[in-house]
Amino acid sequence: MAAKFMTAHHKTGMFQLCPELGPGKKGMKINASGPEQLVGAWAKYYDRLAGHFLSQIGQRKFRTILEAGCGKGQLTIPLLRRVPNRVEMIAVDSSRGPYSGWLDELGKALRKTELGKRVRLIRSDAKRIRGVEDESVDIIVSNELLCDLPYDSQLEKALGEFYRILRPRGFMIHGEWSSSPAVEPQAFLVKHWPSWTPDQLFAIMRRVGFDKFQVTYFGTTIHFGYVNAIKELRGWGATETLLKRYDKLLKRKGIELPFEHVVQCQK
Ligand SMILES: C[S@@+](CC[C@H](N)C(=O)[O-])C[C@H]1O[C@@H](n2cnc3c(N)ncnc32)[C@H](O)[C@@H]1O
Numbered sequence: 001m002a003a004k005f006m007t008a009h010h011k012t013g014m015f016q017l018c019p020e021l022g023p024g025k026k027g028m029k030i031n032a033s034g035p036e037q038l039v040g041a042w043a044k045y046y047d048r049l050a051g052h053f054l055s056q057i058g059q060r061k062f063r064t065i066l067e068a069g070c071g072k073g074q075l076t077i078p079l080l081r082r083v084p085n086r087v088e089m090i091a092v093d094s095s096r097g098p099y100s101g102w103l104d105e106l107g108k109a110l111r112k113t114e115l116g117k118r119v120r121l122i123r124s125d126a127k128r129i130r131g132v133e134d135e136s137v138d139i140i141v142s143n144e145l146l147c148d149l150p151y152d153s154q155l156e157k158a159l160g161e162f163y164r165i166l167r168p169r170g171f172m173i174h175g176e177w178s179s180s181p182a183v184e185p186q187a188f189l190v191k192h193w194p195s196w197t198p199d200q201l202f203a204i205m206r207r208v209g210f211d212k213f214q215v216t217y218f219g220t221t222i223h224f225g226y227v228n229a230i231k232e233l234r235g236w237g238a239t240e241t242l243l244k245r246y247d248k249l250l251k252r253k254g255i256e257l258p259f260e261h262v263v264q265c266q267k
Helices: 035-057 076-082 102-111 114-118 152-165 198-208 226-235 240-245 247-253
Strands: 002-006 029-032 064-068 087-091 119-124 137-143 165-177 189-192 212-219 221-224 260-266
Touching: 002 119, 002 165, 029 035, 029 102, 035 076, 035 165, 035 212, 035 221, 035 226, 035 260, 064 152, 064 247, 076 087, 087 226, 102 114, 102 119, 102 212, 114 119, 114 260, 137 152, 152 165, 198 212, 221 226, 226 240, 226 247, 240 247
Parallel strands: 029 221, 064 087, 064 137, 087 119, 137 165
Antiparallel strands: 002 189, 165 260, 212 260
């Protein structure tokens, strides 16, 4: 995933310094102030995201769900825990470059639990999914995959593949961190780039043949305290110079994840 750092004009971002959330929104902010809270905070975040995806899937009947760009299973595992046992999952990831080894990590995690029996792991590019037949999948999901397909042609190819493997009236749902901050930032932000807006996704999904497009917002965020913020920012490719320049601010404010837009449509 790409993150572009902006230090001028302090506009939109992958992470934003932490403005206070207003009353009534506290439950939507997960706290990761200290290092001991980091793993739990991410687990809680993805569990809630899985809940959000499933609430959008609603009463639809499904046996096979395919997750594209499953990574190391951040969303895969909470999804599997929440769906009925009869549901089988196909987890697809190219596991290359900065993500190399992620699919193996997921395989290892799954083998330690009963969940593994319900998952088929496929190492493949989402633009040409190997080993999945036409019209064989009921639901397709992804989180933070589309931003890794930054050109229209790449996105269109992947969406075309999703169209091929989905059964008629099959449903798909994709989450993306928003490129706009939820609250006006107080200082620098790390821009989440590229990020497809719902409008852009609507246009391309429609072109591919999808129907019944809708957008929802996942309004949960994580606040990372200083040490966690540095760790996360390094993971996103922040340079030491940038971290040094904003050290005081990071100490004071930490960082906060942007909200997600979640787009859904039907074949
Ligand atoms: C930012 S990670 C997101 C991982 C996970 N879905 C999550 O929500 O944390 C993007 C994932 O998409 C995978 N990916 C990127 N481009 C891909 C492609 N063309 N085909 C399949 N997987 C891809 C990467 O390998 C990586 O695991």
